Amino acid sequence: MKKQLRSLFILSFLFANAQAQQKISADSIRSKMQWFADAKLGIFIHYGIYAVNGIDESWSFYNKKISWQDYMKQLNGFTAKKYDPTAWAALIKQSGAQYAVLTTKHHDGVALWDTKEKHYDVVDNTPAKRDLVQPLFDALRKQNIKCGAYFSLIDWSYPDYPGFTKDSSRYTLKDQPERWNKFKTFLFNQLKEVSTRYNPDLYWFDGDWEHSTEEWQSQQIRSLLLARNPNTIINGRLQGYGDYDTPEQNFPVTRPHYNWWELCMTINNNWGYQPKDTNWKTPYEVITIFTDAVSNGGNLLLDIGPKEDGTIPQQEVHVLQELGKWNAKHHEAIFGTLGGIPQGHFYGPTTLSKDSSTLYLFLPGKTSGQIAIKGLANKIQTIEVVGNGTKLQHKIVGKISWSPVPGIVYITVPANVQDEYETVLKVKLDGPVKLYSGRGGLQ
Numbered sequence: 001m002k003k004q005l006r007s008l009f010i011l012s013f014l015f016a017n018a019q020a021q022q023k024i025s026a027d028s029i030r031s032k033m034q035w036f037a038d039a040k041l042g043i044f045i046h047y048g049i050y051a052v053n054g055i056d057e058s059w060s061f062y063n064k065k066i067s068w069q070d071y072m073k074q075l076n077g078f079t080a081k082k083y084d085p086t087a088w089a090a091l092i093k094q095s096g097a098q099y100a101v102l103t104t105k106h107h108d109g110v111a112l113w114d115t116k117e118k119h120y121d122v123v124d125n126t127p128a129k130r131d132l133v134q135p136l137f138d139a140l141r142k143q144n145i146k147c148g149a150y151f152s153l154i155d156w157s158y159p160d161y162p163g164f165t166k167d168s169s170r171y172t173l174k175d176q177p178e179r180w181n182k183f184k185t186f187l188f189n190q191l192k193e194v195s196t197r198y199n200p201d202l203y204w205f206d207g208d209w210e211h212s213t214e215e216w217q218s219q220q221i222r223s224l225l226l227a228r229n230p231n232t233i234i235n236g237r238l239q240g241y242g243d244y245d246t247p248e249q250n251f252p253v254t255r256p257h258y259n260w261w262e263l264c265m266t267i268n269n270n271w272g273y274q275p276k277d278t279n280w281k282t283p284y285e286v287i288t289i290f291t292d293a294v295s296n297g298g299n300l301l302l303d304i305g306p307k308e309d310g311t312i313p314q315q316e317v318h319v320l321q322e323l324g325k326w327n328a329k330h331h332e333a334i335f336g337t338l339g340g341i342p343q344g345h346f347y348g349p350t351t352l353s354k355d356s357s358t359l360y361l362f363l364p365g366k367t368s369g370q371i372a373i374k375g376l377a378n379k380i381q382t383i384e385v386v387g388n389g390t391k392l393q394h395k396i397v398g399k400i401s402w403s404p405v406p407g408i409v410y411i412t413v414p415a416n417v418q419d420e421y422e423t424v425l426k427v428k429l430d431g432p433v434k435l436y437s438g439r440g441g442l443q
């Protein structure tokens with residue numbers, strides 16, 4: 001009996017310990033993810049030799065729109081002669097973004113740094129002849145912007161990478177495991193280079209879909225990077241070993257179930273510079289997509305594609321500047337907030353202050369007249385127009401004194417307080433937000 005009690009005691013001790021451990025690791029992930037959760041906006045930079053011809057990054061040879069040999073001829077035209085990392089960082093700062101992610105190596109295998117591995121890089125194989133990562137990270141860090149390294153796991157130009165390689169030689173891992181091992185040594189060496197030289201705050205992996213967790217050794221990759229910097233964040237494209245999810249080009253329709261997520265999106269229809277693509281999003285479109293992501297608890301990673309010489313297309317500069325103006329005016333409603341109230345209470349995006357006692361309502365387009373909030377159980381203290389200060393009146397309809405139904409709040413928004421792109425209202429509540437979603441009457 002005594003023995004049984006003892007083992008029961010040991011078991012419950014072990015269980016409590018395991019639970020405590022789990023809590024510690026959940027807490028430490030939460031704290032390492034805090035800057036990312038507060039950041040809301042990042043700028044993605046697809047810079048590479050594909051900007052020379054203005055064609056699809058890597059995919060153009062993969063999809064046989066151009067031969068691999070002709071694709072690689074772009075190496076000779078990549079000059080970076082107007083590359084100005086200080087100006088890039090200033091523009092990124094101006095947009096309101098809190099982090100930036102640079103393509104250190106895309107699927108074409110061309111590194112933007114001076115790799116010591118026997119493979120392509122812009123220092124040894126292009127007229128640019130310089131490292132394009134460090135100067136940008138330095139400039140970004142001066143502006144207090146976190147630095148992310150996009151890194152393609154796939155390398156379609158490496159001779160020992162199976163799948164599409166320069167001589168089209170395919171092999172299976174089962175038949176030639178030693179070639180795969182060679183590739184992996186190369187991959188790990190390049191990752192060591194990136195992590196030791198630049199110590200990114202975030203890794204943005206891509207292309208994990210071509211192999212399994214075991215084949216990539218995702219866990220080892222994660223450990224390698226965390227050993228260098230335990231606070232670094234890894235995106236969700238490492239076959240199950242990332243920290244957050246990365247939906248792509250897809251406007252959130254319902255709220256994703258992840259703790260952290262980031263929508264990556266282009267400003268026209270392509271990631272890299274493509275002069276033929278003139279389908280530019282307008283500032284209004286970008287701002288409304290952005291606020292929708294933030295309302296749903298996510299970030300937006302908005303992409304720019306510099307030209308081969310390093311200049312940023314004017315249309316992208318314009319969008320970043322307009323977004324920046326809007327962000328500066330509406331800062332408090334975006335940065336450091338929480339995702340908003342569930343859809344259905346208000347027809348539009350919303351966010352909440354960290355203590356959830358301030359509710360921000362976003363009004364896309366030229367909304368004036370009456371807007372409504374359903375099922376808000378709090379008392380409203382004040383309503384004002386963000387960045388403008390005008391106080392607004394509200395009216396509650398349908399509130400019966402003895403019923404739990406809070407009634408519907410109507411707010412009148414005059415036309416003259418509207419923002420050019422998206423007006424934001426700040427609704428101060430009497431305490432943390434309380435929502436009613438019953439069916440009405442006495443329930």
Ligand code: GLC
Pocket residue numbers: 057059206207248264271
């Ligand atoms: C894709 C593509 C790639 C692009 C990336 C950005 O997965 O392979 O070309 O860089 O998405 O999210």
